[in-house]
Amino acid sequence: MRAAASRVLPMTTTPIAAKYETVIGLEVHVQLLTERKMFCGCNAAYADAVPNTHVCPVCMALPGVLPVINRKAVEYTVMAALALNCEIPQFSKFDRKNYPYPDLLKGYQISQYDLPLSQGGWLEIEVEGHEPRRVGIERCHLEEDTARLTHRTDAAGESHSLIDMNRSGVPLMEIVSAPDMRSPEEAREYLVKLRQILRYIGVSKANMEEGNFRCDANISLRPAGASEYGAKVEVKNMNSFRAVYHALQHEVVRQTAELDAGHRIPQETRGWVEADGRTVSQRSKEQAHDYRYFPEPDLPPVTLAPADVDAIRARLPELPDAKMRRFEGEYGLTRYEANLLCESRARADYYEAAVAPAGAGADDASRRYAKQVANWMLGDFARLLNAAGSDIADARVAPADLHALIALIEDGTISGKIAKSVFEAMFDSGKPPATVIDELGLSQISAADEISGIVDAVIARNEKPVADYRAGKQEALKFLVGQAMRETRGRANPATLTEILKAKLDAKA
């Protein structure tokens, strides 16, 4: 039994870490949410476009055209760099990266080589159960995306390639981390955090499945305690955070086995094959790349004065970590709650809007609303959103209506139990709680005369329990209360109901 159990245990890095240390660096490419492309006027939103309809002489590289820098792409890159604690040099330039491949019709990509828009930052990550750690950011630079290639094989078995240039020239930001991560878990955490920040500042959709957030990983192992890095393996073809995590886990196991067997690990590029759950060597017949970088003669350099950088910094919203700490302090939330509520800016904004009428503060009412809104959002609301597969940004319930619902529970108009049904109706219809309660006839009945009538009917219909109660059986009272509640579909105020029922039973005794 025990042997079998140990076989199915998930692989942990602990026994491996004892012998080798894992070293991971990530290279992330992110499409920026600009309207036009990086260097021409074509619309950058190509996702649902017909092939080759977002194309002009500039992105097609016709002779004699001149690229011009999209100001917003520069600003977005600086925003992201600032959010990642990078330094912004005053002088930056673009360079040509030459390579002959049909995904770029120019025969080169405009990128940044030795003087990028930013360098030297960090991102704090926290793997559950470990202390927070800083991962270094080497640089954030700006370049252009390539065309999309697809490959076809005709009936005769001959293959050819097809080019769609719509993506070619879309602004692409490259974020290079330092080789600071020590486990696949840390790599995953880095990606989650990076995506969260990019979405918060609104510079990218940062969706890996949609292809506007891409990640290549460098991973090597070295004997524990060694200061030199081992041979670096570059892993590509990962299309989700899960894939990155699994590919890196696979590499740790594979490289450990190679080293244990006394083999040398060659420096190479490997592709993740999702279906097989392993990486395979992508042997390229080409020799080492010779990109022959040189300064882009068509684009004058970019200079950013400290005042320009400050102006961009002023546009940064509150970042996730700062917001989380504020939520903990201001609203008295647990770290767990604050973390979940700050996961996206839309969720955090919704939370604050729903709490707002009560105000943030230390008084009882404010704290109660702060907690109640959190409970709804992380409970029933989250459950319904999940089930509907939708996001809070598209929810039909207005924040003010969630607040109003809680107010109706607070003043006794509805019970907590009924509130759940009311919320479900609000979620489906987008109607305010008062309307839903009216339409469904769900408001709590507190009026003594209305309850009195119901109690009389229940007493008349339940001779045996009434007799039992009068004979001293207290449990019979619970049964009668239950009957009366059923009669009102749970709407009767329980305290008023019990009081009236008891009074009537005792009076007639």
Next chain:
Amino acid sequence: MKLERDAVLHIARLARIALSDEEIETFGAQLSEIIGHFDTLNAVDTEGVEPTAHTLPLRNVMVDDVSRPSLPQDEVLALAPLAEDGYLRVRAVLE
């Protein structure tokens, strides 16, 4: 400075052109002369002169983020030697 045969072949491969032995000799000699010219340039005293990649005193030539209409697809495809289903068609390329 004389460019070795291997260097000439490497440059030819980067330019995706095939050279005959005779051409390797001819272009090798010509390229060597061009490279040699840099020795002349290197002789100039540039002490205290900032390196530059641009000769014009331009900075920050940028445009606002507003898109413009692109070309009609048929005009784009008409420029390609081969097209198929709205795509440009080329010989098979694989990573």
